[in-house]
Amino acid sequence: MIHDRIYNSILLSNYVRMFRSKYPHVDIDDMLDYAGIDPREVDDPFCWFTPAQHNRFHERLSKYFNDPLAICREAGRFAYSDLALNAFKKFSLRIFGIGVIYKNIGKYTPAVTKSTIFRSRKISSNKYEVTVTRKDGVVESEYIEQSRRGFLEGAPLLFSDKTAKIQAFENGPEIKYIVSWDLPASDLLFYFKYCLLSIGMIAGAVAYYHHQYRPALSVVAAAVALFMLTSYFQLRFKYKEVSTLYNIRERSTENLINSIIEDFDSLKYINEIGEIILRHNNLDTILPQTADLLSKLYYPRIAIFISDSAQKIRLRFSSGFKSRLDHLRSTVHKTNQIDPLCKPKLVTRLESKSFPLELQSLLTSEFPVIYVPIVYDQSIIGFMLISPLHRTLPIDSRKIKFFQSIASQIALAVQKTSSFDHLLESDKLKSAFITTASHELKTPIQALLLALDDLEYSNDIIESLPLLRTGVERLAAVVDNILDLNLIESDNRSLEKQTTQIRRVIASLKEEMLNYASIYSHRVSFEVKNDFQFSCDLNYFQTCLLNLFINSCKYTPKHGQIVIRAQSDVGENSVDVIDNGAGIPKWAQEKVFFKFFQADNIDSGKIGGCGLGLSIAKEIIQLHGGDITLASPLESNEYADMDLNTRDRLGSKFTIHLPR
Amino acid sequence: MEKTILIVDDDALICNLLEKLFQRYQLKVITAFDGIEAVAKTREHDPDLILLDIKMPKKDGLTALSEIRAMPRYAKIPIIILSAKDQLHEVRAGMDAGATGYLRKPMTAKQITDTVFEYI
Numbered sequence: 001m002i003h004d005r006i007y008n009s010i011l012l013s014n015y016v017r018m019f020r021s022k023y024p025h026v027d028i029d030d031m032l033d034y035a036g037i038d039p040r041e042v043d044d045p046f047c048w049f050t051p052a053q054h055n056r057f058h059e060r061l062s063k064y065f066n067d068p069l070a071i072c073r074e075a076g077r078f079a080y081s082d083l084a085l086n087a088f089k090k091f092s093l094r095i096f097g098i099g100v101i102y103k104n105i106g107k108y109t110p111a112v113t114k115s116t117i118f119r120s121r122k123i124s125s126n127k128y129e130v131t132v133t134r135k136d137g138v139v140e141s142e143y144i145e146q147s148r149r150g151f152l153e154g155a156p157l158l159f160s161d162k163t164a165k166i167q168a169f170e171n172g173p174e175i176k177y178i179v180s181w182d183l184p185a186s187d188l189l190f191y192f193k194y195c196l197l198s199i200g201m202i203a204g205a206v207a208y209y210h211h212q213y214r215p216a217l218s219v220v221a222a223a224v225a226l227f228m229l230t231s232y233f234q235l236r237f238k239y240k241e242v243s244t245l246y247n248i249r250e251r252s253t254e255n256l257i258n259s260i261i262e263d264f265d266s267l268k269y270i271n272e273i274g275e276i277i278l279r280h281n282n283l284d285t286i287l288p289q290t291a292d293l294l295s296k297l298y299y300p301r302i303a304i305f306i307s308d309s310a311q312k313i314r315l316r317f318s319s320g321f322k323s324r325l326d327h328l329r330s331t332v333h334k335t336n337q338i339d340p341l342c343k344p345k346l347v348t349r350l351e352s353k354s355f356p357l358e359l360q361s362l363l364t365s366e367f368p369v370i371y372v373p374i375v376y377d378q379s380i381i382g383f384m385l386i387s388p389l390h391r392t393l394p395i396d397s398r399k400i401k402f403f404q405s406i407a408s409q410i411a412l413a414v415q416k417t418s419s420f421d422h423l424l425e426s427d428k429l430k431s432a433f434i435t436t437a438s439h440e441l442k443t444p445i446q447a448l449l450l451a452l453d454d455l456e457y458s459n460d461i462i463e464s465l466p467l468l469r470t471g472v473e474r475l476a477a478v479v480d481n482i483l484d485l486n487l488i489e490s491d492n493r494s495l496e497k498q499t500t501q502i503r504r505v506i507a508s509l510k511e512e513m514l515n516y517a518s519i520y521s522h523r524v525s526f527e528v529k530n531d532f533q534f535s536c537d538l539n540y541f542q543t544c545l546l547n548l549f550i551n552s553c554k555y556t557p558k559h560g561q562i563v564i565r566a567q568s569d570v571g572e573n574s575v576d577v578i579d580n581g582a583g584i585p586k587w588a589q590e591k592v593f594f595k596f597f598q599a600d601n602i603d604s605g606k607i608g609g610c611g612l613g614l615s616i617a618k619e620i621i622q623l624h625g626g627d628i629t630l631a632s633p634l635e636s637n638e639y640a641d642m643d644l645n646t647r648d649r650l651g652s653k654f655t656i657h658l659p660r
Numbered sequence: 661m662e663k664t665i666l667i668v669d670d671d672a673l674i675c676n677l678l679e680k681l682f683q684r685y686q687l688k689v690i691t692a693f694d695g696i697e698a699v700a701k702t703r704e705h706d707p708d709l710i711l712l713d714i715k716m717p718k719k720d721g722l723t724a725l726s727e728i729r730a731m732p733r734y735a736k737i738p739i740i741i742l743s744a745k746d747q748l749h750e751v752r753a754g755m756d757a758g759a760t761g762y763l764r765k766p767m768t769a770k771q772i773t774d775t776v777f778e779y780i
Binding site for chain 2: 435439440442443445446447448449450451453454457467470471474594595596597
């Protein structure tokens with residue numbers, strides 16, 4: 001209800017006229033701006049305002065007046081002053097009498113307010129009862145009540161200095177006002193007019209019946225002439241009323257057309273900005289072109305602040321201001337200083353203290369600065385500072401909507417360019433991957449070519465075939481591990497690190513490990529001596545741990561034992577993978593981490609796999625700032641329940657060392 | 661006199677195959693698996709040509725190359741790079757470090773031997 005348009009603009013334009021003629025200290029633009037009203041709407045008789053806007057307007061009165069309620073009452077009375085402009089209008093109203101105003105009050109108030117219904121009842125020729133009924137849901141402020149009283153008591157002011165006396169009786173939604181006034185001398189004119197008529201008629205009748213009273217006819221003529229004269233002026237008054245209304249209507253049509261043209265122009269510019277955004281992928285191209293457009297609209301000074309990836313707002317582009325803005329490039333504005341719901345506003349007028357301190361330097365008296373927040377998805381992503389060319393250029397609600405549209409276009413541009421940057425980024429990653437992949441494949445293929453040549457030359461299949469097989473298996477191994485190798489070999493070392501607990505990581509791999517170990521009937525146990533927190537790329541760390549585990553499983557004869565142990569001491573965290581397998585001879589202990597090295601290169605017996613697991617694991621940990629070490633054979637006294645000390649159960653322990 | 665060729669590559673399989681290849685041509689073949697071994701074996705065996713890979717652990721091929729070139733005895737020795745690094749800037753880097761030739765893996769056996777015998 002508070003946002004229904006139920007009050008005609010004439011109510012506020014009455015205030016405006018009163019301020020202009022009697023209270024020049026009032027800043028009318030400020031009053032209307034505070035109420036969210038466009039000054040041009042106030043002059044438009046077809047415009048209606050809401051109670052919310054009226055409330056705001058009345059609120060603002062206390063800025064300029066000590067007794068705002070008295071001002072409202074005075075405004076009510078002032079309504080009649082407009083009617084008092086024309087002397088003939090006044091004369092005609094005198095003929096009709098003040099009672100007419102109250103008598104017809106129910107007829108013309110609906111053209112002014114939809115919140116109440118007025119009814120009147122004549123009590124005597126100088127006393128009327130006016131009943132005002134508030135409609136359902138209407139909540140009236142004291143200000144409105146006072147201005148209504150002023151209006152009811154002001155009619156006698158047309159011909160005297162005294163207002164009418166009012167008594168009010170409230171009964172629920174109804175208020176009864178008893179209005180009484182002193183009969184002015186003017187009513188005598190009314191009687192005078194009809195006396196004239198009567199005299200004229202009597203004179204006419206006398207003249208008709210008695211010829212000697214022919215001179216009376218001239219009296220009749222004079223009386224009738226006077227009567228017709230007053231009627232003429234009455235008609236003229238009515239005509240003037242109608243023509244004024246017509247002129248107002250014509251003017252408002254003109255206003256309407258002008259505002260449509262302006263809206264169209266605004267749309268045209270918004271469209272152009274949209275096209276600029278479509279054509280370009282870079283904010284550094286889009287923002288200057290947008291600024292060019294705005295300067296064509298007489299906003300030559302613009303500074304745009306956008307939030308970066310760390311959610312800090314920085315100066316992204318500026319033009320038109322003198323170079324003093326350079327120092328702002330390094331300053332950062334926090335987003336919580338800005339209210340996302342606030343509308344574009346003139347900063348010199350309103351609370352400059354809510355403006356970040358560093359930007360105060362822009363608020364000089366030379367030109368006003370408009371502050372426009374840039375909002376995307378209900379949160380602030382930046383703001384603009386725009387300054388018009390001329391100080392007097394109006395900043396009305398239409399312009400405000402225009403700035404908001406520009407801000408949302410810029411928000412779209414920011415989204416588009418950041419998506420585009422992501423695209424470029426992932427393109428780069430893709431190219432890097434392709435480069436690494438092709439690079440990695442070249443070596444196994446080279447081996448194959450050489451092996452084929454050897455076969456061709458020696459014609460000895462028995463000897464050459466194993467070499468060929470190895471070459472192909474190498475190739476297969478590289479393809480299998482191409483993603484891991486990409487991480488290790490490429491220059492784009494993009495680890496997605498997160499903080500996690502070792503207990504959780506081990507728990508996430510338990511099932512897979514137990515399943516794999518069951519192939520070899522190994523017994524697996526997990527010991528977390530100290531649960532430590534560390535930072536790692538979860539996927540890669542899991543790959544590393546799994547590779548070590550699989551390696552231990554493969555090189556331990558069936559029915560073996562594997563232990564995964566996590567502990568934290570002496571300044572580092574570590575994870576051990578311990579097995580009671582065959583152990584690794586000293587000379588091979590360095591080589592196990594080389595690419596494609598497999599124990600069965602030397603011994604007989606197939607183990608399977610590709611020989612890359614350990615080298616990848618080591619690279620992964622080194623990228624995390626740690627290392628993998630190997631101890632073999634195991635010190636038997638450390639592992640009470642491990643079955644060791646037979647010829648083929650020397651055991652080995654791989655240790656992942658992680659920095660604290 | 662028998663010519664000696666030093667083959668440097670961290671991949672044992674490739675070293676093995678290249679060794680077999682050049683042994684067919686009655687060349688004596690020495691192998692090295694990383695940059696440090698490459699420099700050491702150059703000094704020890706005094707080869708007539710070096711086939712050098714770039715990506716190796718401990719010390720890479722380009723570093724080894726500059727170290728070998730720094731020794732006055734080997735300033736002019738033919739050194740052919742045989743590497744999977746095939747980008748233009750990588751080839752330039754190799755030639756700038758003092759390589760005599762650059763072969764991009766994978767090459768056929770014939771291409772490798774043709775190039776080697778140009779310099780031996």
